[in-house]
Amino acid sequence: MTGCCGTGEKGHAGDQSSLERVDLLSNERIAEGVGLMILHAPHTASLVEPGQFVHLRVGRGRDFILRRPFSVHRAHGEQIEILYQVLGTGTLAMAELGCSDDIDLIGPLGHGWDVPENIDHALIVTGGLGAAPLGGLAEKLAAQGVAVTVAMGAPTQERLVGRDVFEAVTRRVVIATDDGSEGEKGFVTGPVARLLDEGSYDMVYACGPEVMQREIASMCAKADVPCQVSLERLMACGIGVCLSCVVSTKDGLKRACVDGPVFDAGEVCWDASEIPPKH
Amino acid sequence: MTVATDLSVTIGSLKLRNPVVTASGTFASGREYANFVDLSRLGAVVTKGVSLKPWAGNASPRIAETSCGMLNSIGLQNPGLDVFTQKDLGWLETQDVPVIVNVSGHTVEEYAEVCRKLDGDRRVDAFEINISCPNVDSGGMVFGTSCPEAASVVSACREATSKTLIVKLSPNVTDITEIARAVVDAGADCVSLINTLLGMAVDADTRRPKLARVVGGLSGPAIKPVALRMVWQVANAVEVPIIGMGGIADAQDAIEFMLAGATAVAVGTANFVDPTSTMRIVDGLTEYAHSRELHKITELIGALEV
Numbered sequence A: 001m002t003g004c005c006g007t008g009e010k011g012h013a014g015d016q017s018s019l020e021r022v023d024l025l026s027n028e029r030i031a032e033g034v035g036l037m038i039l040h041a042p043h044t045a046s047l048v049e050p051g052q053f054v055h056l057r058v059g060r061g062r063d064f065i066l067r068r069p070f071s072v073h074r075a076h077g078e079q080i081e082i083l084y085q086v087l088g089t090g091t092l093a094m095a096e097l098g099c100s101d102d103i104d105l106i107g108p109l110g111h112g113w114d115v116p117e118n119i120d121h122a123l124i125v126t127g128g129l130g131a132a133p134l135g136g137l138a139e140k141l142a143a144q145g146v147a148v149t150v151a152m153g154a155p156t157q158e159r160l161v162g163r164d165v166f167e168a169v170t171r172r173v174v175i176a177t178d179d180g181s182e183g184e185k186g187f188v189t190g191p192v193a194r195l196l197d198e199g200s201y202d203m204v205y206a207c208g209p210e211v212m213q214r215e216i217a218s219m220c221a222k223a224d225v226p227c228q229v230s231l232e233r234l235m236a237c238g239i240g241v242c243l244s245c246v247v248s249t250k251d252g253l254k255r256a257c258v259d260g261p262v263f264d265a266g267e268v269c270w271d272a273s274e275i276p277p278k279h
Numbered sequence B: 001m002t003v004a005t006d007l008s009v010t011i012g013s014l015k016l017r018n019p020v021v022t023a024s025g026t027f028a029s030g031r032e033y034a035n036f037v038d039l040s041r042l043g044a045v046v047t048k049g050v051s052l053k054p055w056a057g058n059a060s061p062r063i064a065e066t067s068c069g070m071l072n073s074i075g076l077q078n079p080g081l082d083v084f085t086q087k088d089l090g091w092l093e094t095q096d097v098p099v100i101v102n103v104s105g106h107t108v109e110e111y112a113e114v115c116r117k118l119d120g121d122r123r124v125d126a127f128e129i130n131i132s133c134p135n136v137d138s139g140g141m142v143f144g145t146s147c148p149e150a151a152s153v154v155s156a157c158r159e160a161t162s163k164t165l166i167v168k169l170s171p172n173v174t175d176i177t178e179i180a181r182a183v184v185d186a187g188a189d190c191v192s193l194i195n196t197l198l199g200m201a202v203d204a205d206t207r208r209p210k211l212a213r214v215v216g217g218l219s220g221p222a223i224k225p226v227a228l229r230m231v232w233q234v235a236n237a238v239e240v241p242i243i244g245m246g247g248i249a250d251a252q253d254a255i256e257f258m259l260a261g262a263t264a265v266a267v268g269t270a271n272f273v274d275p276t277s278t279m280r281i282v283d284g285l286t287e288y289a290h291s292r293e294l295h296k297i298t299e300l301i302g303a304l305e306v
């Protein structure tokens, strides 16, 4: 690929993505400013891989018009779960949605987490809502017999979202909170540094604020452990067309919506990378 | 029994099966939409802007949502003519749809060179010359906001190709009819309008602009009234057909543009919201024509009763 990606080789939104009318089964507030949505979305649920996302249409009006991208937290049967943080217009409207509302999504989209065949022990690192794309991955790894350790970071104990999913698949869940309300006081990078020192991991999977992912990426590079990260970019189309979501990589600009959102941390040019507005 | 309406329209030497085309930069070359759109039901595909050499585009963030619209400052990132010819035209050739190549350049010569190189390529049906992109420092809108500059680009492209030449106009001018006349005099077969309106968004929390480039182009429903007004003005000023665009999201919008004087309509930002927008609009137009017992869709063009 050249320095400027156009419609690159990886091409398009998975050939399997489609526009799907979905039913909202439940929409609960699970922590301060965090909601969990369960959607009946048979097409997406049957195809989605951990780390992939959906492009959700929240409102029918014309006052805010773009779709919002959300990772699929977990998929079971014909249902998908979305863990979301309430930030602005779109997510505020999401929190108000009820079962009779008209919702559609494009999904499944993007390139999810790579799980190489020969890994024995994986470290999952989450920062806040970064747990969202990692729930399904933890379940998949455990089902394949991979030992999983999870390092979770959040501002407070209440905001340790997704925790039950991780605790259901592994007893090795290490916690750090900014205010010390549970686990170690401080950022998740503290426990991660120790885990990398002590353990022998074949792969680190990280998602959270971009500054955190950057830090984890550099710690993994030093420890010589491969690392994957899931990056957030502003997205208009979500299917590889508009080039609003570009990520600087060693191979030039790539599109977070089709080439990502999951990238090999070593491939990302962190200096040039952009932190989305509100994280 | 009612007879099916003839939906076809003509732009220069190009006949479109219906008036609905894609707006450049919102549809790439169409491949990504194959799951959502039957390309053979489109009037034409207008490709993403193509330049002679690869362009890297602008820094991120490149978009910002605004009330009823969005700003973009993508900056015409594209892999250049060679990659485009190989990959995109190669794919489009297998699709049953006319292809309009949107051309960008930093200099008059660059625009003309793209037209010259593709002039003999039978996979290309027409060119749309973008002299109206607000997101590049040299070229782009610089050409589209001055009559002599606009005319010089169009004359050079006219000499470089005998294919249908569409010129895409900028709304960021005092009098769009002057530019329209200048490009028609220089040889344009058709004008398309509007490109995005120059705009800006600010984040009050961070005190920073929402776009890395600070300013960008506004598109979507927010610009529709401005676009309609300009289409109407241009329709009264020049004789060539017009491709109208700016905030078109449904068939009703498309009909409004045709009544104001557009021969065809392009759908842009709406593709992001609903990737099936173009199909909905084709269906809606068909239904409208049927219910009004139109023989030809062209009966709508400029039929505004003032």
Ligand SMILES: Cc1cc2nc3c(=O)[nH]c(=O)nc-3n(C[C@H](O)[C@H](O)[C@H](O)COP(=O)(O)OP(=O)(O)OC[C@H]3O[C@@H](n4cnc5c(N)ncnc54)[C@H](O)[C@@H]3O)c2cc1C
Binding pocket: A053, A066, A067, A068, A069, A070, A071, A072, A082, A083, A084, A085, A086, A087, A088, A089, A090, A091, A092, A129, A132, A133, A231, A232, A233, A234, A235, A261, A276, A277, A278, A279, B064, B065
């Ligand atoms: C691939 C991907 C997966 C994501 N998964 C999740 C998830 O599982 N849970 C979750 O809570 N959030 C997730 N996000 C972030 C989520 O998309 C934004 O928080 C959301 O779009 C904010 O919308 P808003 O209308 O509330 O905010 P506003 O600030 O009002 O939105 C304005 C515009 O900016 C965009 N935007 C704002 N913040 C972000 C951001 N951080 N990333 C991308 N776009 C943004 C919006 O989509 C909208 O177009 C994900 C983002 C991406 C790119």
Ligand SMILES: Cc1cc2nc3c(=O)[nH]c(=O)nc-3n(C[C@H](O)[C@H](O)[C@H](O)COP(=O)(O)O)c2cc1C
Binding pocket: A242, B023, B024, B025, B026, B048, B049, B072, B074, B076, B102, B130, B133, B168, B194, B195, B196, B218, B219, B220, B221, B223, B245, B246, B247, B248, B266, B267, B268, B269, B270
């Ligand atoms: C993300 C984006 C990229 C665009 N890229 C191009 C381009 O490459 N060339 C061009 O002539 N116009 C480009 N445009 C302008 C559109 O083709 C169209 O003129 C404009 O968006 C108004 O129509 P809309 O409101 O339906 O989107 C772009 C618009 C958007 C939103």
Ligand code: FES
Binding pocket: A234, A235, A236, A237, A238, A239, A240, A241, A242, A243, A244, A245, A246, A255, A256, A257, A258
């Ligand atoms: S290319 Fe449009 S969001 Fe990625």
